[in-house]
Amino acid sequence: MVSVKLDKVSKYFGKVKAVDDVTLYIRDGEFVTLLGPSGCGKTTTLLMIAGIYKPTKGRIYFDDIDVTDIPPKDRNVGMVFQSYALYPHMTVYNNIAFPLKLKKLPKNEIDKKVREVAKLLKIDHLLDRKPSQLSGGQQQRVALARALVKEPDVLLLDEPLSNLDALLRVYMRAELKRLQKTLGITAIYVTHDQIEALSMSDRIVVMNNGRIQQTGTPDEIYSKPSNTFVASFIGTPPMNLIPCRVIDGKTLECLGFKYVFKDEIAEKILNEHKEVYFGIRPEDIVITNKDNGDAEATILVVEPIGKDLVITIQLEEEHTIKILAPPSINLKPGDKIYLKFKKEKIHLFDKKTGQRIEYIIKKGEE
Amino acid sequence: MSKKYIDIKKIKKRILLEKIAKALIVLFVAVIPSIPIWLMYLGLIAQAFSSKVTLGIIPNGFTLKNWRFLWSTIQMGLKKYPNIWPITINSLYLALGTALLVTFVAGLAGYALSRMEFRGRTKMMEFILALHAFPSIVLLIALFVLLNKLGLYGRGFITLTGVMITKAALEAPMGAWIMKGFFDNVPWDIEWAALVDGCNRLTAWRKVILPLVLPGFAAVAVFAFLAGWAEFIMAFTFIREDRWWPLSVMIYHVIGEYKFVDWGFLAALSLFYALPTIIFFVFSQKLLLRIYVGGVKG
Amino acid sequence: MPSLKNLPRKILPWIFLAPLLFMIILFWLVPVGLTVFLSFTNVTYKNFVKFVHGVEGAFNFTLENFHKLLGGDPYIGEIAKITLIYVGSVLAINAFYSLILSISIVYLVKNEYLSTFMRVVWLLPRITPAVVYGFLWIWLISPDTGPFYQFFASLGVAPGSWLLEKPYSQILMIVVNGYVGASFGMIIYTSAIKSIPEDLIRAAKVDGASDLQIIRSIILPLLKWPMLFVISWQTLSLIASYEQILILWGSYGATKAAGTTVFAIYAWFKAFEMGEYAYGATVSLVLVAIGIVLILLYFKIFGFHKLMQPSKIEV
Numbered sequence: 001m002v003s004v005k006l007d008k009v010s011k012y013f014g015k016v017k018a019v020d021d022v023t024l025y026i027r028d029g030e031f032v033t034l035l036g037p038s039g040c041g042k043t044t045t046l047l048m049i050a051g052i053y054k055p056t057k058g059r060i061y062f063d064d065i066d067v068t069d070i071p072p073k074d075r076n077v078g079m080v081f082q083s084y085a086l087y088p089h090m091t092v093y094n095n096i097a098f099p100l101k102l103k104k105l106p107k108n109e110i111d112k113k114v115r116e117v118a119k120l121l122k123i124d125h126l127l128d129r130k131p132s133q134l135s136g137g138q139q140q141r142v143a144l145a146r147a148l149v150k151e152p153d154v155l156l157l158d159e160p161l162s163n164l165d166a167l168l169r170v171y172m173r174a175e176l177k178r179l180q181k182t183l184g185i186t187a188i189y190v191t192h193d194q195i196e197a198l199s200m201s202d203r204i205v206v207m208n209n210g211r212i213q214q215t216g217t218p219d220e221i222y223s224k225p226s227n228t229f230v231a232s233f234i235g236t237p238p239m240n241l242i243p244c245r246v247i248d249g250k251t252l253e254c255l256g257f258k259y260v261f262k263d264e265i266a267e268k269i270l271n272e273h274k275e276v277y278f279g280i281r282p283e284d285i286v287i288t289n290k291d292n293g294d295a296e297a298t299i300l301v302v303e304p305i306g307k308d309l310v311i312t313i314q315l316e317e318e319h320t321i322k323i324l325a326p327p328s329i330n331l332k333p334g335d336k337i338y339l340k341f342k343k344e345k346i347h348l349f350d351k352k353t354g355q356r357i358e359y360i361i362k363k364g365e366e
Numbered sequence: 367m368s369k370k371y372i373d374i375k376k377i378k379k380r381i382l383l384e385k386i387a388k389a390l391i392v393l394f395v396a397v398i399p400s401i402p403i404w405l406m407y408l409g410l411i412a413q414a415f416s417s418k419v420t421l422g423i424i425p426n427g428f429t430l431k432n433w434r435f436l437w438s439t440i441q442m443g444l445k446k447y448p449n450i451w452p453i454t455i456n457s458l459y460l461a462l463g464t465a466l467l468v469t470f471v472a473g474l475a476g477y478a479l480s481r482m483e484f485r486g487r488t489k490m491m492e493f494i495l496a497l498h499a500f501p502s503i504v505l506l507i508a509l510f511v512l513l514n515k516l517g518l519y520g521r522g523f524i525t526l527t528g529v530m531i532t533k534a535a536l537e538a539p540m541g542a543w544i545m546k547g548f549f550d551n552v553p554w555d556i557e558w559a560a561l562v563d564g565c566n567r568l569t570a571w572r573k574v575i576l577p578l579v580l581p582g583f584a585a586v587a588v589f590a591f592l593a594g595w596a597e598f599i600m601a602f603t604f605i606r607e608d609r610w611w612p613l614s615v616m617i618y619h620v621i622g623e624y625k626f627v628d629w630g631f632l633a634a635l636s637l638f639y640a641l642p643t644i645i646f647f648v649f650s651q652k653l654l655l656r657i658y659v660g661g662v663k664g
Numbered sequence: 665m666p667s668l669k670n671l672p673r674k675i676l677p678w679i680f681l682a683p684l685l686f687m688i689i690l691f692w693l694v695p696v697g698l699t700v701f702l703s704f705t706n707v708t709y710k711n712f713v714k715f716v717h718g719v720e721g722a723f724n725f726t727l728e729n730f731h732k733l734l735g736g737d738p739y740i741g742e743i744a745k746i747t748l749i750y751v752g753s754v755l756a757i758n759a760f761y762s763l764i765l766s767i768s769i770v771y772l773v774k775n776e777y778l779s780t781f782m783r784v785v786w787l788l789p790r791i792t793p794a795v796v797y798g799f800l801w802i803w804l805i806s807p808d809t810g811p812f813y814q815f816f817a818s819l820g821v822a823p824g825s826w827l828l829e830k831p832y833s834q835i836l837m838i839v840v841n842g843y844v845g846a847s848f849g850m851i852i853y854t855s856a857i858k859s860i861p862e863d864l865i866r867a868a869k870v871d872g873a874s875d876l877q878i879i880r881s882i883i884l885p886l887l888k889w890p891m892l893f894v895i896s897w898q899t900l901s902l903i904a905s906y907e908q909i910l911i912l913w914g915s916y917g918a919t920k921a922a923g924t925t926v927f928a929i930y931a932w933f934k935a936f937e938m939g940e941y942a943y944g945a946t947v948s949l950v951l952v953a954i955g956i957v958l959i960l961l962y963f964k965i966f967g968f969h970k971l972m973q974p975s976k977i978e979v
Binding site: 384387388391392395396397399400402403404405406407409410413419423470471472474475477478479482483484487488490491492494495496497499500501502503504505506507508509510511512514515531532534535536538539542592595596598599602603614617618621622625626629632633636639640643644647 | 673674677678680684688690696697764772782785787792794795796798803809811812843874875897905910928931945948951952955972
C-alpha cells in the first residue's frame, strides 16, 4: 500500500482549466473522497492519479516515487468506473483474469486469485456469464473484483454506486468501506453524492471549478465549512446563507432581522468585514416565542420528509430560508413564527471572498 | 510498495520502444500505402498548370495552355470533339435531374416509411434495404433492352433523360433509407408539441419537421448530384451521339486518344470535371461522411 | 394538400410510396424479369431491332445460352477463376487491410487533425469520379512519366506495360479497386472504433494493457460484427463491379490479354461489344442469382436490424 501525493497538479484541456493547482496528500490506507458537482475536476484528478491523463503542470508521487511520467500499467492501481467498463466480449472470469494475464502470471495462480476475489465479492457463481447477462449490482461487483484482483496499491473509484438503485447503494456503501478497511488499501473515491462522502470517508476533499475548496474529515467539512460553496453544497437542505451588513463590531443588520453578538472576539473580527453572510443550518434553527426570538418570519411551505418537516419561511421580501422541525409542530403556510439561532452553530462568511470568518464563542456565554 | 516500478529507466525505455513500434505501424500501414494517392492528386494539379513536370509531380513553368479546351475545340487529327460547354451542361442536366428526382421520391417514401403505419411496412423496409444492397449494375443489359423498348435509345436528349431517370431509380432506394433515418430522428414529441401549440398536421410539417429534416434533403440531394455527375457506365453504354455525352464519357474518349501524348491537357480536363465533386466534398465533408455511413446503415 | 388528411389513412402511405414503387418496378423488377427472359432467347445484334419492335417470329426460345455457359464457352472457367481472385483479393484489402488502417488512423494517431486529414486522403479515391480516378492510374503506370512505373522500374520490376502483362495487370486491377474499397471498410470501422466507450479503453490501460495489447484484446474482438458486415456487403458489390476495369482496359481484347476479364465485364462485352445480348444476359443472370441468394442469406443469418447498424459495437 502506498501514500499518494499531488503536488500543485493542474490539467488544462485547451483553455479550460479542468484541474487547477491541486495539492493533496493521501495517507497510506486512507479512504479519501473527492466530492463536488459534475465538471468540478474530480474525475480528471482521479484519471491523473491512474495515469490515464498526464498533468499539464505539477507532479504526482506514490510514496516517494515520482510517477508523473509512468503509464498506468506500472502504477499498480485498480480502478472501478462509473460505467463499470466491463469488457463485453469476455466472460466474468476473463474480465477478472485480464489484469493478471497481462502480468503474465502462471495459469494456476491466475485461477486461484480469480476464484479468491470472486468468493470475497460473492460472485463466484457468475464466472461463466457475460457482462450483459448480469444485473447492475453484479456488474458492479465484477468491476470491483477486476480492480482488486491485481492487489493494487491504490484503489480508485469513480462514482461506482451511482448506477445502482437506492437500496443497493446503501448496502454497497457499507460493504465497500468494510472491504477497504479489511484489505487496508489506500482508496480514492469520487462522487457528487455528499451522503456517500460523509458516510464513507476518512477525509473529504471538496472541489469546485477545478480547485480544492476544503479538505477535512466529514465532521470538519460539515461543521466548519471553509467557504460559502462548501456551506451550500453540504447538508440537505443546505445551510441558509443570509446576507448582512455589519453595523458595528457587534451588530449585523440582516435581511429581516438584526443580530447582536455579545462576544468581543467577534467584534474584533467583524470590524474587518463590511458585508457578510450569516450562515445557519436548518437544523440549528429553533422555533420559539416572541421574547426569545432572534427573528420573525412567515411560513411559506411545509414539506414532510420522513422523520422531519422542512419548512420554507420568508424573512423579508423575496428572501427565504429553510428550517427543520419535528412533525409534532402544527403549522401552516401564512403563520407567523419566531426563530432562535443556536449561537454556537452560527457561521460567518465574508460576502466578497466567500471565505469563512473564524471566531470563537466562549462557553457559557449565553 | 511494490518494487515493480522503481526501475524508471527501464519503463521509459519500454515506452519509447512502444512509441517507435506504433509510429512504424502507422508509417507502414497508413502513410506509405497512401503515397500513390498523394502522387495522383499532386500530379493532377501539377500537370494541369505547368508546361513541364519533372518526376511526375514537380511543376515547372506555370501555364494555362492545358486549359485551352475551355475556349477552343478539342481536335485530334481529323477527330473533332464537341465543345466542352454543351457537354458540361449535359453533365449538369444529368446530375441536377438525378438529384431532383431522387430527393422528391426519397423524401416522400422516407416520410411514409418513418412516420406512417401501413400493412407490410417492415417487409417494405426489408425490401428496400435488399435493393440497396443489390448491385444494380448487373441489370445493365436488361436496362438497355428496356430503354430500347420504351423508345428512349438513340434519341439524343431523350436518351440522356432516360439515363437520368434510370440513374435516379437506381439511387432512390438508398435515398429513401437516408431520408427515413432523418425522419426517424425527429422525435414524435416535437410534432405533438406543434399540434398542441395550434398547428394542424400540415403546418406542423412545414414549420417544425421540415426544418429539422432539411439537412437530410440536402444530403440526399448532394449525394445524388455527385452520383449523377460521376455516372459513366450507363451513359457510355446507352448514349451514341457525342453531342449528348456527359463529361465522363467525353473524357473517357479523350483519354483514349491523348494518353502518352499530352498529359497536361488530360490533367486539366480531369481537374475541370472533378472540381464540383472536390468542392462539394470540402464543403460538406461531414454531411457526406454521414451519408456514406448512413448509406450503408440503410 | 390540406384535403390529404381526409383521405383514408390506409391509402395515404401508398400515395407517398407510389413514385418509389413505380421506379422500383420499372427499373429493378422488370429488368430482373427481362434478364431471365433474355437468357432463354436467341436475341443478338442480328435480330435485336426486330425483337425491340416486337416483330413476330423475331426470336426463338432456347436453352442454348445455358449450354454455352455450362460447357460450350471455353473461357468461362478462366473468367470464373479471375473473378474469384479479384473478389477474394479486393475483399481481403477491404475487410482486413482497412481494419488495420482504421485502427492506425483512429487509435494510434492521437492528434485529431492529423487523423481526420489522413481519413480524407484515404477517401479521395472513393469520391473522385471513376473516369478521373482511372485516368490517374493510367498516368501513374505510364512508362514515360508515370511515377509508379518508374519507382518499380528502379526496383527492377519493369513490365513492358502494367496494363497488358500478366500478372502485373491483375495486380493493377486489384490495387486500383483496393484503394477504392479500402475506404468503405475504413468508414465503417472508424465509426465503430469511435463508438467504443472510452472507459473501456481506460479500464484496459489501468489493468496494465499497452496500446498494442488493447488493440488485440479489446478493439479487434469488438469489431467482429462490423468486419462481418464489411465482408458480406463488399462481396455483393465486388462480384458485380467492373467500372474501373472497363475504364482501364476498355475492350474484351485488352482484358483478355491482361487476364482481367471478370464475370460482370464479360457479360458487358458479350452484350455491347459482340452483340450477343441473350448470352450476355445469361452471364448476368448468374450474378443476379448470386446476389439474390446472398442477400436472402444475409437476412437469414444477421437479421434485418443488425444489417441496419453496421458500426454498432455490442457493449
